[in-house]
Amino acid sequence: MTQHYNLPDERGHFGPYGGKFVAETLMGPIQELEEAYLRYMQDPEFLTELDADLQHYVGRPSPLYHAERWSRHLGGAQLYLKREDLNHTGAHKVNNTIGQALLAKRMGKTRIIAETGAGQHGVATATVAARLGLECVVYMGAVDVARQSLNVYRMKLLGAKVVAVESGSKTLKDALNEALRDWVTNVDNTFYIIGTVAGPHPYPAMVRDFQTVIGREAKEQCLTMTGRLPDALVACVGGGSNAIGLFYPFIDDASVKMYGVEAAGDGVETGRHSAPLCAGRPGVLHGNRTYLIEDDDGEIIETHSISAGLDYPGVGPEHAWLKDSGRAEYVNITDDEALKGFHDLTEMEGIIPALESSHAIAYTTKLAPTMPKDSIIIINLSGRGDKDIMTLAQREGIEL
């Protein structure tokens, strides 16, 4: 790549992907949001406040940790974990909710809404809403409400109202639909905090920009610790926010390979998966054009993954572009492989990863041995696994 990477264009397009595919009532509000986002991302006062919050409230910078024992065990590349699991609320999600909530405050919005799957983004949103004293409503599929009851309770403790969505497949995509319906109805006072790099422009670019703190820090830390750039980056991809947050600052560094890891569920060949980049095709959903899991008629199909945070039929449009352009490679990891990754890291490094992040861990166990011992991989440890202990125990037939 000789040219400087500079997407999206002014219409929010990443090649043929992205854009603004929304009902007319939302065109005004997303225009207003775009203007605010462009203005405040240049505003020194806003950026200073954001940086201070990331440092003192989130606990940044997060460490870049050399997992020596795990590296030795795999016998290949040196493995460095970007510890987003150590952030306040336990995942990378808060980097974005802090940023969007500050924007909401600047725009004079008094009410925050969000969608959530596993509940991590819902918790991160409820957290910042509590801190800023904003009303907060979180939409969550009824199926997810039942399987993530702990996070539902956390959100309620934080003062958020959690609405169980009963339409469609009652999961994350339906929560997003319902949040969009709320937004259309309450556009005047409401700010919609989307939890990943999806939705209409400017969300994919804006959420990316708030998450790139991950990659900026990782790059600097890697240079300080090793004196050079990494050879590869690995991150799990649900909507793709933790992955793009790590990748983006390295896009112009052609020597750095990028691997996005999708959830293969029972295996992509079974049809029961959440891997649109590996096994889907382009379409339009939730405001943008991207790869989707759909049937021949263009109806969205239910997805499957052991990790609720990856259980989404679409993916951020920038990843669709990075795939087509060949700049990043997208691979997939099954539920069983992810579980093995989970145990590996827990036992070898004393770090309990989120099931989402375990997909990146599991792919690394395949990739690292193929690389020389002096090469470097940075893995985004997007979240901690405490929230997944119940799911795991259940899956492994252990009664707590």
Next chain:
Amino acid sequence: MSRLAAKFDELSKSGRKALIPFLTAGDPHPNFTVPMMHAMVEAGVDIIELGVPFSDPMADGPVIQKASERALAHKMSLRKVLNIVAEFRRKDDQTPVVLMGYLNPIEAMGYEDFANAAQRVEIDGVLTVDLPPEEADFCVSLLKERGIDPVFLLAPNSNEERIRKMDAAGSGYIYYVSLKGVTGAGHLNTADVEERLKLIRANTRLPIGIGFGVKDAETAKTVAHLGDGVVVGSALISKIEANLDNPEQACSEIVDLLKAMRAAMDE
């Protein structure tokens, strides 16, 4: 002149307003739709908006969401909706039919295949909720080349610049969504609509259909005075929902409501 333009022309000459019912194709059963469309025409409607069911109807309220789910449970699809229109056309080559739905089924079928098929079964207009004019160039020209009108939505918060965009990109008519919200929500505020219509009229000469929140003959009459057409959807679909075990009853209740609206609008 397109069938839609001719229809609005004819109505305006006789001083009447268009009654435009919305029906989700395939709800509650694929066999229900064609006879229902004919019955609607007999009840005095002018244009039919036929909903293409989609798995993720983001702009619809619970009534039309459930209609979509019922139709999809019977494996309804865009291709089958096109077949439904073909069947309707065997007995009715007069009444304009506008497809209303979301972009992804069209994207999945392929824009050119869709436009060709729509022309073949004599569809008159296509309204895609999540396709604003900014993204629509390609689709609009494919449709216009085939004599099909692209119909766009305007909302209460659309500014003058956007009204002109719809005017440039759209044809047939413009659908004014009378309130901020999803289909089937609340009641429209007549004074607000009247105010907005002034701004819209100043920026387009296309006929204006007004929808969202039209529930009874009374509202239909009021709205008819403001625009050129009245769109009624959820109020009709509710009749289907209330009579799932008795589709004939649903059909006759829909016909009664439409007749009452027609009479009130023509008073």
